[in-house]
Amino acid sequence: MDLGHDLSRAIVFDAMYAGELSFSRRRSTRDLDGVDLAVVGIPFDAATSNRPGARFGPRAIREQSSLVGCYPWGPWPWDHNVFERCETIDYGDVTFYPGYPERMVSAVVEHVGRLVESGISVLSFGGDHMVAYPLVDVHARRFGPLSLVHFDAHTDTWAMGDDLNHGTVFFLAAREGFVDPARSIQLGIRTPNPDPLGFEIVDADMLLDAGAEAIAARVRDVVGDRPVYLSFDVDFLDPAYAPGTGTPVVGGPPTHLARRLLRGLEGLDIVGADIVEVSPPYDSGQITALAAATLAHDILYLLAAARAARTT
Numbered sequence: 001m002d003l004g005h006d007l008s009r010a011i012v013f014d015a016m017y018a019g020e021l022s023f024s025r026r027r028s029t030r031d032l033d034g035v036d037l038a039v040v041g042i043p044f045d046a047a048t049s050n051r052p053g054a055r056f057g058p059r060a061i062r063e064q065s066s067l068v069g070c071y072p073w074g075p076w077p078w079d080h081n082v083f084e085r086c087e088t089i090d091y092g093d094v095t096f097y098p099g100y101p102e103r104m105v106s107a108v109v110e111h112v113g114r115l116v117e118s119g120i121s122v123l124s125f126g127g128d129h130m131v132a133y134p135l136v137d138v139h140a141r142r143f144g145p146l147s148l149v150h151f152d153a154h155t156d157t158w159a160m161g162d163d164l165n166h167g168t169v170f171f172l173a174a175r176e177g178f179v180d181p182a183r184s185i186q187l188g189i190r191t192p193n194p195d196p197l198g199f200e201i202v203d204a205d206m207l208l209d210a211g212a213e214a215i216a217a218r219v220r221d222v223v224g225d226r227p228v229y230l231s232f233d234v235d236f237l238d239p240a241y242a243p244g245t246g247t248p249v250v251g252g253p254p255t256h257l258a259r260r261l262l263r264g265l266e267g268l269d270i271v272g273a274d275i276v277e278v279s280p281p282y283d284s285g286q287i288t289a290l291a292a293a294t295l296a297h298d299i300l301y302l303l304a305a306a307r308a309a310r311t312t
């Protein structure tokens with residue numbers, strides 16, 4: 001294979017460390033014609049309670065995605081390339097004037113709402129976890145109250161009245177009826193939880209003791225055939241595997257278990273997803289961004305499987 005002389009094929013043979021900063025070499029476009037899957041960045045970190053920096057997350061995930069996505073056969077151990085079955089675009093980042101969090105919320109509703117209403121399955125990259133609030137809002141508008149499958153060291157269900165930040169996001173999402181706590185599950189929790197709201201909780205000890213297959217089966221029992229929104233806070237992972245995040249908590253699962261657990265969710269009716277809280281200024285050797293880029297590919301396979309099941 002001569003890589004050096006056909007300039008028209010630059011996107012194909014760009015080295016992993018070079019070329020366009022689109023997710024996994026997908027087309028960067030806002031033309032939604034014929035699109036099945038879209039990734040969207042939401043570079044927002046004004047709602048963090050500790051270390052900021054998640055505004056740099058989408059770019060860092062895109063950068064590492066060119067390594068994860070470099071195999072024409074798809075990343076191991078998937079048996080096909082999801083991009084051959086689903087037209088996938090990088091929509092770019094939702095933009096908003098900094099300093100006004102409510103403008104982030106309305107911008108996400110506008111942009112991701114447009115994608116969701118067009119029938120596209122969206123994987124969003126935070127940003128801190130507050131970005132999930134408008135995301136579950138727009139998905140609930142289309143699909144009804146959602147079953148939340150929430151990977152996190154924290155429950156993010158702190159009750160603070162109407163205050164919306166990255167620790168209250170699912171309190172408010174439940175209060176507004178976007179998610180149904182009785183049919184939702186939170187995985188990897190290892191911080192105090194004063195306001196459980198009825199979400200089923202699988203804490204980090206339970207998860208690590210029981211293993212991925214048993215917990216995936218439990219998730220299936222809880223959500224059944226309902227529409228699922230999957231929200232993955234990268235601090236679900238132990239800081240040894242994901243140091244680049246705003247509120248790390250030790251004693252968490254390894255990346256391997258996260259991938260196994262995600263693969264165990266194939267077949268659920270996952271209608272939308274996010275990966276949040278990747279904070280590159282605290283990352284080391286891009287471990288966290290690489291983990292997020294890998295999990296992002298896995299989640300796209302889950303979204304694709306759900307779409308395939310819906311059309312058959």
Ligand SMILES: [Mn+2]
Nearest residue numbers: 153154233235
């Ligand atoms: Mn968290």
